[in-house]
Amino acid sequence: MTRTPLLLLLVLIACALGVVTSQHKARKLFVELQKEKDRAQQMEVEWGQLQLEQSTWAMPARVEKIAAAKLQMQLPKSGQIRFIRGEQLKGLTTQP
Helix, strand or coil: CCCCHHHHHHHHHHHHHHHHHHHHHHHHHHHHHHHHHHHHHHHHHHHHHHHHHHHHHHHHHHHHHHHHCCCCCCCCCCCHCCCCCCCHHHHHCCCC
């Protein structure tokens, strides 16, 4: 009969250690989750900044200005523009 209380005490201690261990793991995982949420938020902010930067760099007026200044490109004159329909493309052959 003296073994039963001792056995119950050991089970109680094991359960208490299990609870403490699981709470510690839960806290560590929660801290890690918060860090990942913060990182995701920072990445969203950076993504928005990159999209804004891309739209700024790709503005048609800016591209045209750089093409004219650095590459000496110019818009074609109205007589140099030809419109080709899809049916006309089938008969065309390209030469290497």
